[in-house]
Amino acid sequence: MRQAKQIILKKKASGVAFLMIDCPGRVNLLTASVMSEMEDALEQVAGDPDVKAVCLVSGKSDTFISGADLHEIVNMRAQSEAYEMSRRGQAVLARLRRLRRPAVVGIHGSCLGGGLELALWCHRRIATDHPETVLGLPEVKLGLIPGLGGTQLLPRLVGLRTALELILSSEPVSARRAVEIGLVDDLVAPDHFMARLEKEALSLVAGGYDERAAADDLGPEKQKSLFAMMERSVRIKTKGQYPAPSRVLKVIRDGLSMPLEQALELEAAAFGELAAGEVSRNLIHLFFSSEFARQSAVSLARDDRYGRVGTVAIVGGGTMGAGIAHIAAEAGLNVVVKEADAERLAASIKSISALFQRASQRLKLGAEEIACRLGRVRPAGSCQELAGADLVIEAVFEDTDTKVAVLNEVAAAVGPDCVLATNTSSLSIARMASRLSQPERFLGIHFFHPVDKMPLVEVVTHPGTSLQTVATATALVARLGKTPVAVADGPGFLVNRLLCCYILEAGRLAEQGVPLNWIDEAAVDFGMPMGPLALLDEVGLNVAFKVAAVLHEGFGARYAPPAVLARVEALGLGGKRTGVGIYLWDDSGKRLAVNPSLIQDIGLSTSDDRPPPEISSELTERLILPMVDEAARCLEEKIVRKAREIDLAMVMGIGFPAFRGGLLRYADSLGIGRVRRRLEKVYEQAGGGRSVCDLIVRMEADGRRFYAGADRASSAPQGAGGKAHSSGLAAAEG
Ligand code: NAI
Numbered sequence: 232m233r234q235a236k237q238i239i240l241k242k243k244a245s246g247v248a249f250l251m252i253d254c255p256g257r258v259n260l261l262t263a264s265v266m267s268e269m270e271d272a273l274e275q276v277a278g279d280p281d282v283k284a285v286c287l288v289s290g291k292s293d294t295f296i297s298g299a300d301l302h303e304i305v306n307m308r309a310q311s312e313a314y315e316m317s318r319r320g321q322a323v324l325a326r327l328r329r330l331r332r333p334a335v336v337g338i339h340g341s342c343l344g345g346g347l348e349l350a351l352w353c354h355r356r357i358a359t360d361h362p363e364t365v366l367g368l369p370e371v372k373l374g375l376i377p378g379l380g381g382t383q384l385l386p387r388l389v390g391l392r393t394a395l396e397l398i399l400s401s402e403p404v405s406a407r408r409a410v411e412i413g414l415v416d417d418l419v420a421p422d423h424f425m426a427r428l429e430k431e432a433l434s435l436v437a438g439g440y441d442e443r444a445a446a447d448d449l450g451p452e453k454q455k456s457l458f459a460m461m462e463r464s465v466r467i468k469t470k471g472q473y474p475a476p477s478r479v480l481k482v483i484r485d486g487l488s489m490p491l492e493q494a495l496e497l498e499a500a501a502f503g504e505l506a507a508g509e510v511s512r513n514l515i516h517l518f519f520s521s522e523f524a525r526q527s528a529v530s531l532a533r534d535d536r537y538g539r540v541g542t543v544a545i546v547g548g549g550t551m552g553a554g555i556a557h558i559a560a561e562a563g564l565n566v567v568v569k570e571a572d573a574e575r576l577a578a579s580i581k582s583i584s585a586l587f588q589r590a591s592q593r594l595k596l597g598a599e600e601i602a603c604r605l606g607r608v609r610p611a612g613s614c615q616e617l618a619g620a621d622l623v624i625e626a627v628f629e630d631t632d633t634k635v636a637v638l639n640e641v642a643a644a645v646g647p648d649c650v651l652a653t654n655t656s657s658l659s660i661a662r663m664a665s666r667l668s669q670p671e672r673f674l675g676i677h678f679f680h681p682v683d684k685m686p687l688v689e690v691v692t693h694p695g696t697s698l699q700t701v702a703t704a705t706a707l708v709a710r711l712g713k714t715p716v717a718v719a720d721g722p723g724f725l726v727n728r729l730l731c732c733y734i735l736e737a738g739r740l741a742e743q744g745v746p747l748n749w750i751d752e753a754a755v756d757f758g759m760p761m762g763p764l765a766l767l768d769e770v771g772l773n774v775a776f777k778v779a780a781v782l783h784e785g786f787g788a789r790y791a792p793p794a795v796l797a798r799v800e801a802l803g804l805g806g807k808r809t810g811v812g813i814y815l816w817d818d819s820g821k822r823l824a825v826n827p828s829l830i831q832d833i834g835l836s837t838s839d840d841r842p843p844p845e846i847s848s849e850l851t852e853r854l855i856l857p858m859v860d861e862a863a864r865c866l867e868e869k870i871v872r873k874a875r876e877i878d879l880a881m882v883m884g885i886g887f888p889a890f891r892g893g894l895l896r897y898a899d900s901l902g903i904g905r906v907r908r909r910l911e912k913v914y915e916q917a918g919g920g921r922s923v924c925d926l927i928v929r930m931e932a933d934g935r936r937f938y939a940g941a942d943r944a945s946s947a948p949q950g951a952g953g954k955a956h957s958s959g960l961a962a963a964e965g
Contacts, residue, residue, distance in 0.1 A: 238268040239290070240275060246283035247432045248276050249425075253290025261345040261379070262300040263316070266323050273326045284432035285330060287353065288337040288425070293363050298344025301373070301515050304506050314503030317378035320345065321495050324379055327352040333435035337428040339421055342366045343403060348379035351388060354440045357428055358406040360418040367403025373518060374511030374890070376479040378502030383486050383494045389413045391449055395461055395483070399476055458484050472758055472890050475505055509900070513892030517882055520875040520893075521714050528709030537702035538648060540710070541565060544611070544620035546637055547627035548579025551654050554682030555624055557586040560607040561683075562711050567620060569611040571627075576610050583608055590683065614644040622707055624676055626654040629777065634658065635666045642668060650703050652676040656727060656774075657781040660720040661693035671697040676704055677724060678713075679884060687883035688713040693720045716880045721870050722785030723778060725877065726884040728870075729894075730766070731782050732861045733885075734775060735792060736854050737763035739917045742795040745850065746838035747813065747825050753842055753850035758888025763854060765822060768812035776800050789921055798833050853917065856910050859898045863926045863937075874937040895937035903931045 239251045250272050252259050259265075276282050289295045299320075307313050327334045327349075336353040340363050347366050350356050358364050368377050368385070376382055377398065386394035393412045397404065409415040419427045449457065458480060465476040482501045486494030505511050531537060542565040545552045552568065560566045560583075568583070570576035587601050596604075611617055623641050627633055638651055645651075651673045653663060664670035675691030688708045692701055701717070708715040718725045737750050741764075751762020767775050782790040792800075799813070806812035807820065815823040825837040842850060862877045871877055878893020891897040898906050907927050914921040930936070 234264065236268065237265050238272050240272050242279075242282060243429060245429060245433060246281055246436075247429045248279070248282045248285050249428075250276075250285060250287045251290045252287070252296060258294050259289055259291060259296045259346070260298060260300045261296060261320065261349070262303060266320055270323045270326070273323070273330065276332070277326070277330055282332060283436045284332050285327075285334045286337055286425075286428045286432050287334065287349070288428065289340060291340060294340040295338045295342040295364075296344075296346025296349065297341060298346055298369070299378075301518070304375070305512055305515050307506060310503045310507035312503075313378075313506035314499050316506075317499035317502040318496075320379045321499065324349055324352040325495075328354075333432055333440040335428055335432045335435065337424055338366065338406070338415070339364055339424060341403070343369055344377065345379050348377055348381040348384070351384040352380060354435060355417075355431055356409075356415045357417050357419060357424075357431055358409060358415045359421040359424055360406055361421050362405075364406040365403040366406070366409045366414060367401065368398050369401040369403070371399060371475045371479055372401035372514070374473065374475050374508070374514040375505050376475055376482060376498070376502055378498060378506075380495060380498070382479060382482050382498045383491060385414075386483055386487060387491075391454060391483075391487070392457060395457070395480070398479055398483075399461070399465070454484075454487070470758075472510075472888065474508065474510060478505060510890045513890055513896060516875075516892050516896060517879065517889055520879045521883070524714050524716060524876070524879060525709055528705045528715050531702045532706035532709055534702065534706075537699055537706060538621060538650070540621040540650075540703060540707045542567065542620045543707070544569065544617040544623040544641075544645075546617075546623060546625045546641060547571075548576065548583070549626065550680065551678060551682065552624075552626035553579050553582040553586060554680070555626065555654070555678055556583050556608055557590070558683055558711050558713075560604050561587075561590070564607065564710075566608045567611045567617055568608060569614065569617060573612070576612070580608065580610055586683065614640050617641060617644050618646070620645055620649055622650040622652060622703060624652045624654055629655060629658065631658050631663060635663055638663065638667055638673070648672075650674070650700050652704060654678055657723060657778045659722075660691050661695075664693045664695060670695045672700050674700055674704055675720070675724070676708065677718075677726075679726070685884070686714050687726070687880055688715050689718045689724050689726060689880070689884075690715045691718045691720055691724050714879065714883060716871065716876050719868075719870050721865075721868065723782045725865055725871055725880050727778050728782060728865065729858050729861055729877075729881065730885055731775070731779050731790065732858050733854060734763045734767055735779065735790065735796070736857050736917070737767075738793045738796040738799075740850065740853055741835050742793045743917075744836055746836045746842075747829070748837050749842040749846065750850060750854070753847040754854055756847055757851045757855065758891060760886035764813040768806040768814055768816070768822075771806045771808055772800065772804050772812055773806075795833060795835065799829065802828065802832070852909055853913050855894075855897070856906060856913050857921075858894055859906055860910055860924050860927060862894055863930075864924045866937075867924060867926045899936045899938055903927060903936060907931050 235255045237252065237254045239253065241249045241251065243249065254260060254265065276285055304313065334353040335355045335357060336350045338350060338356060338358040339361060342350060347368055368381050370377050385397065389412050406415060406418055410418055461480055462477065465480065469476055478501050482498050486497050543559050544567040545556045546569045548556060548568045548570050556566045556568050568579055570579050584605055587605055591601050617623060623645060625634055625637050627637050634653055634655065642651060653675050654677060655675060656677060660675045664673050667673050674696045677689040677691055679685035679687060690701065690705050690708060705715045722728065723731055740750050741747055747764055751764050754762040761769065779792055783792065804812045807816050810816045811826060813826060813829065815826055817823055829835045830837060865871055865877060874895040878895055881887035881894045882889050887894055907923050910923045
């Protein structure tokens with residue numbers, strides 16, 4: 232079948248030719264076929280003496296171009312292929328500067344990655360003054376670097392400091408900010424867009440259109456110290472585990488002292504190397520997984536068959552309730568908060584207000600905007616005042632009887648279609664459901680602490696939860712800007728079950744005399760944001776022991792805490808919050824030494840040295856592989872359906888190192904046979920009594936992996952801009 236045209240060339244009577252990019256049925260991406268059409272269109276323009284100027288625009292109402300097609304990138308096997316892709320793309324876009332006519336780009340909607348690089352090759356950039364118009368280079372976040380000239384053209388346009396900030400942060404900027412930094416020449420209202428572009432193009436024809444001079448005001452000495460500072464900061468942040476940031480710094484630094492053509496060669500070589508490397512593949516894999524989860528939820532939110540949430544009620548406005556109320560009001564929802572009494576209600580509203588104040592510094596909001604957002608939060612003196620809610624989230628104390636009493640009281644006050652949710656972190660959803668009159672409208676929506684920072688939410692169903700309820704809750708989670716993962720009810724759900732496994736393993740190591748700091752250092756060297764013992768302090772020891780008890784009750788010996796943890800529990804340590812836990816912490820939350828009482832009273836050990844490398848890798852296996860086994864059990868028990876859901880939850884919920892692509896992708900990289908053999912050794916070293924789960928044994932026998940086909944989260948073309956093609960939502964990896 233002949234493919235529909237993706238670039239339409241229209242010549243106006245004025246002599247201005249419009250190149251409209253419009254990929255049928257999906258977002259605009261610079262795929263190989265789009266680049267080919269672009270080359271043809273530019274050739275046509277170059278050969279037409281009637282064309283005086285060119286304007287490039289998008290035919291989409293909400294995006295300009297979302298970047299390169301990441302599927303094309305991950306499907307490349309050889310470094311040379313990626314290098315060629317970059318060189319060819321640079322050559323096509325460089326034609327924009329050799330047309331001997333001005334090229335003006337009109338940007339409306341998101342302009343990301345290759346989209347922005349295309350704009351950089353044009354002589355003028357005009358953007359719409361619209362909230363959807365954002366510009367950025369997200370490649371570094373995906374383990375890549377801009378490969379269509381961006382590393383060289385951006386510093387030459389906006390100056391070195393600004394370019395480094397944009398490229399290293401991977402964060403897009405608004406159109407308004409883009410004008411301030413010199414990335415965009417002018418802003419226009421969306422409704423006069425085409426006419427304004429045509430006028431601009433003609434004025435360039437009349438008045439000349441030299442390249443804008445480089446905005447860089449830094450001399451060689453300042454440049455040198457800026458690079459040194461950036462390199463140091465990148466080394467500290469990435470610990471050498473993410474190669475793209477330091478590579479892009481080198482490409483920019485070396486490229487700036489070369490002629491552009493030579494610098495582009497350098498860029499393409501680095502792009503090829505990174506695109507063929509494992510880290511970019513892992514990061515892109517996670518990106519696909521998170522887009523899949525988010526987009527599926529967004530499409531539920533748009534589906535008329537499911538309820539829409541306009542008002543959300545929170546019962547229990549403590550740490551979690553206040554956090555949820557804050558993000559819900561931030562997302563534009565009406566929020567009603569109910570507490571145990573008037574005093575606690577006032578305290579809750581005060582903490583919500585404090586959350587807004589804190590966020591306002593980040594979002595640069597004025598007092599009026601804060602007041603407007605806070606105005607969406609209404610305190611409720613009684614349950615009757617929750618009557619208009621579409622969804623209620625219960626976040627009272629972690630006790631089944633208290634929660635059931637609250638939920639029944641709420642159920643009597645709200646309408647029959649209102650969804651009822653609990654934010655419990657460990658209690659059985661099914662057990663609570665069995666004590667409610669309409670269990671089909673009940674489920675768990677498990678947010679993590681701190682709510683505004685943690686991107687993951689577990690949507691936990693019991694066997695009787697209706698599809699309607701799940702859809703409404705999932706859509707709400709997406710609307711709150713979070714990534715939902717669908718989880719079936721079971722002790723600890725998914726994240727806490729795996730987290731607990733990690734912490735218990737650390738307890739077993741401590742009991743066997745491994746210095747406490749070695750356990751944490753091994754985990755951090757592997758890439759975890761913190762070791763399991765520091766994490767225990769972070770979560771709070773009493774909370775963690777409560778969750779551990781639920782898992783022990785649910786799964787028996789596998790989750791039996793080692794005797795030493797029971798002795799630690801008996802010390803009644805609070806953890807980071809109180810300044811005393813496994814470690815001592817100062818008032819600013821900085822970790823000090825290992826708590827000496829654990830050494831003196833319990834006989835645990837610590838060391839002045841770091842663990843030797845061979846010990847560190849053995850400790851890593853002891854900490855990580857049991858989680859692989861437990862994750863496989865979660866798949867076996869259908870707690871989650873897909874390996875990629877586990878990987879996403881591990882990265883977003885626990886901070887499993889993204890450069891490894893997630894827990895199960897890491898297991899695949901080791902090989903299932905090796906995982907099984909090492910696990911057997913780990914269990915033996917830990918004292919025996921555990922065996923590897925059936926799924927892993929069967930997978931080894933059948934030669935299967937957790938991921939049936941590499942990188943197949945969705946088969947539709949996808950760019951870093953984050954808008955998946957809708958048909959891609961139906962495709963899932965094995
Ligand atoms: P919290 O103790 O800070 O807040 C609980 C609030 O519920 C208190 O303000 C209390 O006054 C209120 N409350 C108690 N009974 C009530 C009633 N009958 N009606 C209205 N309000 C009532 O507790 P937190 O930490 O916010 O936890 C709440 C829930 O969230 C628990 O189920 C917990 O397991 C879960 N959770 C906690 C996380 C955390 O890190 N703190 C993380 C994820 C879930």
